[in-house]
Amino acid sequence: MKGGSIELIGVRKAFGPKIVLDHIDLKVEPGESLVVIGGSGTGKSVMLKCILGILPTDSGTIRLDGTDLASASRADRTELRSRIGMLFQGGALFDSLPVWRNITFGLTRGRATNAKAMHAKAVELLAKVGLDAPVADLKPSELSGGMQKRVALARAIAAEPEIIFFDEPTTGLDPIRADTINRLIRGLVTDLGVTAVTITHDMASVRRIADRVAMLKDGRIHWEGKVADLENSGNDYVDRFVHGRADDGETG
Amino acid sequence: MNALVAFFARPGRATLGALASIGRVALFTLRALGAAVRPPYYFGRLIEQMLIIGWFSLPVVGLTAVFTGAALAQQIFVGGSRFNAESTVPAVTVIAIVRELGPVLGGLMVAGRVSSAMAAELGTMRVTEQIDALTTLRTDPFEYLIAPRLIAAVIVLPLLVLVSNALGVMGGFLIGTQRLGFNVTSYLATTRQYLEWDDVSSSLVKAAVFGFIIAMMGCYHGFRSMGGAAGVGRSTTNAVVSAFVLILLANLIITVLVFGT
Ligand SMILES: Nc1ncnc2c1ncn2[C@@H]1O[C@H](COP(=O)(O)OP(=O)(O)O)[C@@H](O)[C@H]1O
Ligand SMILES: [Mg+2]
Numbered sequence: 032m033k034g035g036s037i038e039l040i041g042v043r044k045a046f047g048p049k050i051v052l053d054h055i056d057l058k059v060e061p062g063e064s065l066v067v068i069g070g071s072g073t074g075k076s077v078m079l080k081c082i083l084g085i086l087p088t089d090s091g092t093i094r095l096d097g098t099d100l101a102s103a104s105r106a107d108r109t110e111l112r113s114r115i116g117m118l119f120q121g122g123a124l125f126d127s128l129p130v131w132r133n134i135t136f137g138l139t140r141g142r143a144t145n146a147k148a149m150h151a152k153a154v155e156l157l158a159k160v161g162l163d164a165p166v167a168d169l170k171p172s173e174l175s176g177g178m179q180k181r182v183a184l185a186r187a188i189a190a191e192p193e194i195i196f197f198d199e200p201t202t203g204l205d206p207i208r209a210d211t212i213n214r215l216i217r218g219l220v221t222d223l224g225v226t227a228v229t230i231t232h233d234m235a236s237v238r239r240i241a242d243r244v245a246m247l248k249d250g251r252i253h254w255e256g257k258v259a260d261l262e263n264s265g266n267d268y269v270d271r272f273v274h275g276r277a278d279d280g281e282t283g
Numbered sequence: 284m285n286a287l288v289a290f291f292a293r294p295g296r297a298t299l300g301a302l303a304s305i306g307r308v309a310l311f312t313l314r315a316l317g318a319a320v321r322p323p324y325y326f327g328r329l330i331e332q333m334l335i336i337g338w339f340s341l342p343v344v345g346l347t348a349v350f351t352g353a354a355l356a357q358q359i360f361v362g363g364s365r366f367n368a369e370s371t372v373p374a375v376t377v378i379a380i381v382r383e384l385g386p387v388l389g390g391l392m393v394a395g396r397v398s399s400a401m402a403a404e405l406g407t408m409r410v411t412e413q414i415d416a417l418t419t420l421r422t423d424p425f426e427y428l429i430a431p432r433l434i435a436a437v438i439v440l441p442l443l444v445l446v447s448n449a450l451g452v453m454g455g456f457l458i459g460t461q462r463l464g465f466n467v468t469s470y471l472a473t474t475r476q477y478l479e480w481d482d483v484s485s486s487l488v489k490a491a492v493f494g495f496i497i498a499m500m501g502c503y504h505g506f507r508s509m510g511g512a513a514g515v516g517r518s519t520t521n522a523v524v525s526a527f528v529l530i531l532l533a534n535l536i537i538t539v540l541v542f543g544t
Contacts, residue, residue: 049424085415109421117419137420141427143327186420 034116035096035114035194035226036061037082042091043250044081053250055091059243061193064220064227066258068272069247075230076120078247079170079196082228083117084108087244095194104188113137116192120230124171130157130182131167132186156185161211177204184212188219195219197229200202201236213239234273237261246272291317307542311503318425319433328431333389335493336432341446343396344389348447350378351388352454360463372463373470374477376455381482385448387534390493393443394526398501401432402522405505406515414506424506433498440494448486473480492537493530500526507536 037059042229044052053073059065067075080086082093084100092099098111116137123132131153132143141150154164160181171179180203187195197216201209213236219225220242229240237244241258254266261273271278356376363369405428408414417424452474459465504522506515 080415083415083419085418112419112421115419117416119412119416121412123416125408125413125416126411136422139418140323141325141417141422 032216036094037194037226037228038092038094039078040083040092040094042078042081042093043089044077045089046164050250052081052088052270055247055250055252057252057255058246059195059226059228061226062220062224064217064229064240064242066231066241066244067247068244069236069253070230070232070272073247074250075247076198079117079198079228079230083115083196107121113190116187116190116195118180118184118187118195118197118200120202122171122176122179124179124183124186126171128170130169130174132169132188133171133182134167134189136186152189153185156189159188159215160185161208166261177208180204181208181212184215191223192225194226195228195232197227197231199230199232201231201233206235209233209241308499308503312499314425315429315433315499315502317422319430321426323426325427325431328427332435333439335400336435336497337394337443340393340396340443343392343449344443344447347383347388347392348380348449348451349454349457351384352376352451352456353458354454355379355384355451356455356458356463368474369463372455372459372465373473376459377474377478378482380451380455381448381478381486383534383538384450385451386444386486386489386493387530389444390440390490390497390504390530390534391449391527393440393495394497394500394530395523397436398497398504398521398522398526401498401501401507402508402519403515406508406518407501409506409508410511410515424458427472429498429502429506432502433495436494436498437491438494440497441490443485448483469516481541485537488541489534490535492533495528496533497526500529515537 036054037057039057042052042055043050052070057065063089067078069075082095082100083185084093093101095111095115098107100108100111103111105143110145114138124130125136128136132139132151134156135149137145138152139145150167153167157164157166162178162181166174166178167183171182174182180200184197184200187197195216201212201218204212215238216227216229219238220227220240228241229236231237231240234281238258238261242262244254245252246254246266253283254264254269256264264270264273270276356372359372359375360369363371363375405414408428414428415426417427456474457469460467495535500522504518504525508518
């Protein structure tokens with residue numbers, strides 16, 4: 032499988048007077064793993080939602096595999112979305128449906144068809160994210176936060192997309208579980224050639240997952256480079272972020 | 284000069300705000316109608332919504348109708364006796380129930396139950412990003428969430444109102460025959476004699492319109508929820524209040540159109 036490319040040119044997004052994304056230029060090559068880092072509330076999640084076409088941008092262009100999602104026809108948009116997976120920061124599981132129907136929702140497009148095969152498929156995907164088969168029949172509300180996150184991850188990869196977005200995949204997981212997820216994401220990129228964009232605050236995840244790292248700050252890509260260059264980026268803010276040092280007088 | 288501007292600024296802003304809301308509701312309604320007529324259709328979800336809106340509203344709608352019909356018959360009797368018109372009880376009761384009280388009270392009761400529940404459910408789905416998730420899973424939220432609710436409400440409300448009308452008339456019949464001394468056969472005969480097809484059809488049209496309003500207000504306010512649990516609470520209140528007001532307004536318009544000439 033050959034993953035798709037992502038391109039953002041001059042993307043701007045404001046909520047009322049508040050400019051969240053000022054001018055974003057970013058490019059992700061097919062089969063590449065990009066990790067986006069940046070302080071809380073800097074607009075990382077908003078950027079992913081703009082790329083997915085969930086939030087409209089104010090200006091600029093976003094292309095997925097060369098196609099502009101915003102101006103694409105309904106049919107093209109649906110086709111394009113079938114090649115994209117998304118893990119939401121909060122999981123966003125459908126709480127009216129059992130876990131197995133959540134996981135296979137994209138395959139059946141919300142219908143209860145082919146139940147037996149779909150249930151088996153869900154159990155298979157649960158194993159990949161380190162969850163046991165009985166979880167398949169539970170409701171999302173019966174799971175811990177970390178389990179919900181992993182079920183949401185299973186849902187994001189179920190349709191074998193070429194481009195996958197992960198919004199904080201390891202937040203709320205213990206270090207061992209987190210490592211399972213990091214390996215899974217890295218495996219998707221290395222073994223299956225998926226294009227991955229991951230948001231994370233966890234430096235262990237960054238090192239495990241990333242080919243390239245982009246730092247978002249003040250509505251722009253503040254720094255961008257290979258993961259190997261992260262330690263000696265020559266950028267003071269990146270240095271502080273990587274080593275978790277607050278500036279004098281900086282208050283969250 | 285500044286004072287003058289300030290004097291007009293407030294009502295001006297309010298007017299613009301109201302116009303913007305009307306525009307938003309109109310656009311939302313058009314999108315919902317588009318989703319309702321265009322495939323894919325989710326029959327399972329439609330049936331589920333028909334049960335939630337219709338079946339589970341039966342007790343509250345039925346009780347409301349019986350009590351109201353009974354009280355109405357009693358009042359018409361008391362009022363009518365002042366000018367020797369006690370015999371109008373069956374006729375006035377059936378007309379008042381079928382034309383006005385059956386559909387309006389039924390609509391309001393269902394709005395209280397259903398608009399709020401829809402707004403709360405969809406609002407929670409909105410603030411927990413479940414609606415965004417639907418989109419990324421190639422499922423149009425308007426087709427999956429709104430169309431089944433809209434169609435179900437428009438189908439089910441007329442059926443509920445038929446029940447409401449029947450039980451309302453029965454409430455009047457019970458008071459009339461058990462307390463007010465009417466003869467069973469003549470009460471039923473008078474009721475049948477004064478009930479016209481226009482009464483029933485206008486009642487059903489009202490019910491369908493009310494169903495549309497109930498689903499649209501629940502869905503619209505639910506979809507616009509933001510700001511966590513407090514936001515969902517506000518949406519729920521707004522859904523019920525706006526559904527109530529719109530139902531009463533629509534009722535007035537239909538009544539004037541059908542019976543006003
Ligand atoms: N739907 C929205 N309406 C208004 N403001 C929003 C909305 N979504 C996000 N924001 C604001 O945009 C900013 C960036 O949010 P987000 O992208 O979630 O941050 P993060 O980088 O932590 O993921 C925040 O200040 C948030 O308040
Ligand atoms: Mg975020």
